[in-house]
Amino acid sequence: MLYALRSALGAIASLGLLVMLNTSVVVAADSVHDVSSEVCGTCHKDIYQQWAGSMHANSTALNDPIHATFYKKVVGDPLAEGVKMKNGKFPVCLQCHAPNAALEKSTKLDAKVAYREGVNCVACHTLKTFKGINAPNGKLQLGMKAYEVTDALQGPSGFTRGLQELKAGNDMFGGAPADDSAKPNPHLGEAVELDGKTIPSMPMEANAGLMRSNAACMGCHEKRSNAHGTPLCRTGNEYRTSNNFVSCQACHMAIVSVPKMKDGEVVPGEMVNIPDHSMAGGHDGKMITRGLAMSMDTRREGDTIKATLIVRNRLPHAYPTGAPFRNFFIRVATYDKDGKMLWKNYQVHPIKDDPKAAFWLTL
Numbered sequence: 001m002l003y004a005l006r007s008a009l010g011a012i013a014s015l016g017l018l019v020m021l022n023t024s025v026v027v028a029a030d031s032v033h034d035v036s037s038e039v040c041g042t043c044h045k046d047i048y049q050q051w052a053g054s055m056h057a058n059s060t061a062l063n064d065p066i067h068a069t070f071y072k073k074v075v076g077d078p079l080a081e082g083v084k085m086k087n088g089k090f091p092v093c094l095q096c097h098a099p100n101a102a103l104e105k106s107t108k109l110d111a112k113v114a115y116r117e118g119v120n121c122v123a124c125h126t127l128k129t130f131k132g133i134n135a136p137n138g139k140l141q142l143g144m145k146a147y148e149v150t151d152a153l154q155g156p157s158g159f160t161r162g163l164q165e166l167k168a169g170n171d172m173f174g175g176a177p178a179d180d181s182a183k184p185n186p187h188l189g190e191a192v193e194l195d196g197k198t199i200p201s202m203p204m205e206a207n208a209g210l211m212r213s214n215a216a217c218m219g220c221h222e223k224r225s226n227a228h229g230t231p232l233c234r235t236g237n238e239y240r241t242s243n244n245f246v247s248c249q250a251c252h253m254a255i256v257s258v259p260k261m262k263d264g265e266v267v268p269g270e271m272v273n274i275p276d277h278s279m280a281g282g283h284d285g286k287m288i289t290r291g292l293a294m295s296m297d298t299r300r301e302g303d304t305i306k307a308t309l310i311v312r313n314r315l316p317h318a319y320p321t322g323a324p325f326r327n328f329f330i331r332v333a334t335y336d337k338d339g340k341m342l343w344k345n346y347q348v349h350p351i352k353d354d355p356k357a358a359f360w361l362t363l
Contacts, residue, residue: 032151032202033100036113037120042197044121046258050277051121059097059118060109066323067097081108095143096220099123102144119220125153128207130215133222133236146219153187154207156275214239217248221322235321244316251287251315252279282320288328291319307332329358 037057041048051057058064061071061078068078075091076083085091094102100123101107101115109115114122128150135141184192187204210216214236222236231237253275260270280287293312298305309332313319320326329351333344346353 031104032122032126032153032200033103034112034114035122035200035202037117037122038113039197039199040121042194042199045261046274047277051279054277054279055281055283056119056279057117060116061097062109062116063118064097067093071097075107078107078109081106081111083107092142095145099144103149122153124216125155125211126150127154127210127216127219130210130219133219140223140225142222142224143220146222150205151203153202153204154211155204156211157206157208212247212249214248221248232324233322235317238317238321242316246316249275252281253277254280282322282326291315294330305334 037048037051061068071078071093075085075093090105091107094107098109098115098118100120101109106115114120126149127147129148131141131146131148133140133142133146184194186192186199186202189201189203191201192199218236223231224233225231255273256276257271257273260267260272282288291314293314294309296307296309298307309330320328331344334342336342351358
C-alpha cells in the first residue's frame with residue numbers, strides 16, 4: 001500500500017507561528033513604503049486582521065523560524081545593517097521576505113515598522129507592472145526586482161461613484177467602522193484626519209491587470225534556483241505545466257463574508273464580502289484538506305483485508321509546492337467493531353518506521 005508520497009504530490013508542513021506586531025501607529029512617512037499596515041487597518045479593519053495572522057505578516061527572519069534559520073546561516077544577523085551574503089552581494093532573500101527593506105537597501109529589519117511587517121499592504125499594493133523574473137542579462141531578478149514599483153497604491157479595480165467617500169459596508173474597504181455618512185478618503189491625494197488619527201496621503205490607481213493576475217505573485221513565487229541552477233521554489237513552473245487558467249487569487253484570496261459594522265457595532269444579519277488577505281496556503285489546515293481528493297477501496301481475501309488508497313492532486317500546481325523540504329504523509333489505521341485500533345501503518349514516523357514507503361523527488 002502506498003501511504004507516503006513525494007514528487008508530484010509532495011508534502012506539506014503545518015506551522016503555528018506567533019505573530020508579534022508593533023502596536024504604534026505610523027502617521028507620517030518619508031515614503032509610502034514606510035507606511036505601516038496598521039495605518040491601513042484604520043479603515044480596512046477586517047482586511048488588516050486577516051493580514052496580521054498571515055504568513056505574509058510573518059515573512060521576515062524576525063518572525064519566521066524556518067526562514068530565520070536559513071537567513072542566519074547564509075547571511076547573518078537580521079538586526080545588523082550592512083550584512084551581505086557570502087558572495088558579497090545584498091541579501092536576495094530580502095527582496096521577497098522583507099521587500100520594503102530591500103527597496104531601501106537596508107538589512108536592519110527592526111529599523112522601521114514597515115521592514116518588520118514583511119510583505120505588508122504597501123509591499124504588494126505598490127507593484128505597478130511585472131517585468132518577469134528573467135533579466136535581460138540572463139540572470140534572475142527576483143522579488144521586488146521583478147516589478148516596476150510606484151509610490152501610488154495599485155488597486156484591484158477602479159473607483160466607482162463612491163470615489164469621494166468611504167462608507168461602511170463598502171466591499172472595497174473591508175469593513176470601515178463608520179455610519180452611512182461620508183468619511184475622508186486618503187487615497188485622493190491628501191492627508192486626512194480619521195478617528196483622531198492623521199492618515200498620510202496615499203493616492204491610488206486602478207490596476208486590475210496586475211492585481212487580479214498571477215503576475216502579482218510570481219515575482220516571489222515563480223522559482224528560486226540553488227547553487228547548481230536547479231529550481232527549488234518552482235510554483236510558477238508547475239502552474240504553467242498544468243495548463244490551468246485559475247489565478248492564484250482565486251484560491252488563496254477567495255472571497256469571504258464578514259459582519260457589516262455600523263458605529264463600531266455588528267449589524268445583525270448583514271454581511272459584506274471581501275478578498276481574504278490571510279492568504280491561506282501550506283500552513284492552513286483547510287487549504288491542505290482541499291488540495292487533495294482521496295478515496296479508499298477495501299476487499300477481503302480470506303483472512304486478509306486489502307486496501308487501495310488513491311490520492312489525487314486537485315491543485316493547478318504540485319502538492320506540496322514552494323519550499324522543497326515540505327512533505328506530507330498519510331496515516332492509515334484499522335479498528336475493530338468496538339473502536340479498538342488493531343493496526344496502523346507507522347508508530348512514530350513513516351520514514352523511520354518504513355523507509356521503503358516514502359518516495360522522494362531527487363534534485
